[in-house]
Amino acid sequence: MKKLLSVTFFLITSLNGYAQKESADSLMKVLKTELNREHVYEVDKQKRINQLQAALLCVDSTDFDAQLNLYTRIYEEYHSYKFDSAMVYSQKILTLSKKFGKADELIQHKISQGNMLLKAGFYKEAFDNIRELAADSIPETLKSDFLNFGARLNAGIAEYDNDAYFSWNYKQQSAEYVKKAKRITPYNEFEHTINLAFQPDSVKQKKLTPDFFYHYIMRQQLPEHSLAMVATRISYAFTGQDRIFFLALAAINDIRSSTKETLAIFLLGQELFNLNKTNDAFLLLQEAVRNAKFYGARNRAVQIESLLPMVAAKLIDEQQHERDKLLIGILVFLIVAVVLLFLLVIYRRQFLQIKANDGVIKEKNSELESVNEKLWEASKIKEELIGLFFKTCSSYIEMLDKVKLQTQHNIKLGKYNDVNQFLNDVHIEEEKGQLYNMLDTVFLTMFPNFITSFNALLKKEDQIWPKTGETLNATLRIFALMRLGINEQEVIAKILDYSVSTVYTYKMRVKSRALVPANDFERKIMDIKFIDDDYPN
Structure with a gap:
């Protein structure tokens, strides 16, 4: 597969230089395909591990080289695949080296173990190793x-701290180590060529293009894991589609080598997120966090999980935006379709409506005549009620005048006992009752359905109906005055000869049992019709 991919890329890029966008996109397609085949590579890796472990059982415990070879091969299978398993075999190698007194092998593997601890985020343990x-x-x-x-x-610790004070110190120490390493490291043409990618653009020659570095590393026939590391390193020298190309190449080879401690797929997800390719970014970052948790790289898992919510939020926003656009398109289409249909229906019905207009006009005129007749009847009722009201008031005024004159006459004549007898003959409660009956009669004449409409606002068990022989009771009379527009509790109390607190109590008791909110109850009372449509004329 690797050779086939190499040939394919060579053909694509050699046709006309380096096709940036097309090559990056084609690699992304390959990467998504490889993600679906990830389990196949993992099965192959596990088979190799099982075979090595089986071979280990047959090795003589006194044979250092054979044991070291198998331990090292199993460790190499695990060291970028699963941290805890790699640590088990790392400790076996250290124990074996100590047992046989192999100092060089012990130091070499401590360095290797330190690098693995660093990748997994065990910085303290890595520092213990270096000490x-x-x-x-x-x-x-x-x-x-x-x-x-x-x-x-x-x-690594400088990047993890990400602090202006502490990180600077670690960076300085890192630079010192690099200087010392350069002085004793022999010349390496491959490393030198890769470093050319990091020269300033003004210094780079025209041939130092992404295409040049791609073909150069592919000619080296590197193992898949090594190829992934080199491609990841080169990606830092480029931006945009060029960087995506190398990161995608690295991620593909990480999958094929079953590398779970992988930086490439995380960096690729970040880069795609920065380029607003949110769907692909979310897919790759989810894979990256799964890999980090599987391997046991706690620092990497935390780093990715801090970015995932932002990517997910942006993805949700983009999906919502797309749904909104689709919905708007559908709505516009439906509106246009409805408008066209409506116009067609209107056009078809216009002719029929013209013919029907005469009949409608006659029917409306008939309804208007009926309404006018009801209004006339209502007006007549008002006139009669107003006349009745003034007639009643006049009779009370006349009675009061007679009482006044008779009282004054008896006082002048000194007939004080007659005054007292005369006043005792005036029965206020009876007169008050007659007044209330008159008011009830007048009100129910104007609002014949008041009692029924009032009780419709209450539960059946809380409804208030007048007793036999009554027109309105105390509670109904309070709300009847309110329907007439008398809202002041003091005025209602004076008319009905109640205290203000009594009126308030009656009102609150009824409102608390109403089927509608208390704030809406009085409005519903005011909505009761003067003469209901169903009331017989």
């Missing part, structure tokens, strides 16, 4: 590896 190594006598052949480990460790 132990610094106290040992490191062979010249391993000093370069030790110094590079020290540089990576201090750079």
Whole structure:
């Protein structure tokens, strides 16, 4: 598969230089396909591990080289795949090296273990390793590896701290390690060529294009995991589609090598997110966080999970925007369709409506005549009620005048006993009752359906109906006055000869039992019709 992919890329890029967008897009398609085949590579890896573990059971415990070879191969399978399993075999290698007194192998593997601890975010343990190594006598052949480990460790902790004060100190230590490593590291043409990618654009030659570096690393026939690391490093030298190209290449080879401690897919997700390719970014970041948790890279998992909510939120916003656009399009289409249909129906019915207009006009005129007749009848009722009201008031005034004259006459004649007898013959309560009956009669004449409409606002068990022989009771009379527009509790209390608190209590008691909110109850009372449509004329 790797050779086939290499040939395909070579053909694409060699046709006409380096096709940025097309190549990056084609690699993204390959990456998504490989994500679906990830489990296949994992099964193959597990088979290799099982075979090595089975072979380990058959090795003589006194054979150092055979044991070290198998332990190292199993460790290499695990070290970028699963941290805790890799640590198990790392400790076995250290124990084996100590047992046989192999100092160089012990130091070499401590360096390797330190790098693994660094990748998993165990910074303290990694520092413990480097302190132990610094106290040992490191062979010249391993000093370069030790110094590079020290540089990576201090750079990693500086990035993790992300603090202006503490990070600066770690960066300085990292730079010191790099300087020392350069002095003792032999010339490496491959590393030198890769470093050319990081020269300023003004210094780079025209041939140092992304296409050049791609073909250069592909000619090296690197293992998949090594190819992924090199492609990730080169990606830092470029931006945009060029960077996506190399990160996608690295992520593909990470999947094929079953590398779970992978930086490439995380960086690719970040880059796609910055370029507003949110769907792909979310897919890759989810894969990255799964890989980090599977491997056991706690620092990487936290780093990715801090970014995922932002990507998810943006993805939701974009999806909502797309749904809104689709909905608006559908609504516009429906509105246009409805308008056209409506116009067609109107056009079809216009002719029929013209014919029907005469009949409608006659029917409306008949309704207007009926309404006018009802209004006339209502006006006559008002006139009669107003006349009755003034006639009643006149009779009370006349009675009061007679009482006044008779009382004054008896006082002048000194007939005080007659005055008292005369006043006792005036029965106020009876007169008051007659007045209330008159008011009730007048009100129910104007609002014949008041009692029924009032009780419709209450539950059946809380309804208030007049007793036999009554027109209105005290509660109904209070709300009847309110329907007539008398809202002041003091005025109602004076008319009905109640205290203000009594009127308030009656009102609150009824409102608390109403089927409608208390604030709406009085409005519903005012909506009771003067003469209901169904009331017989």
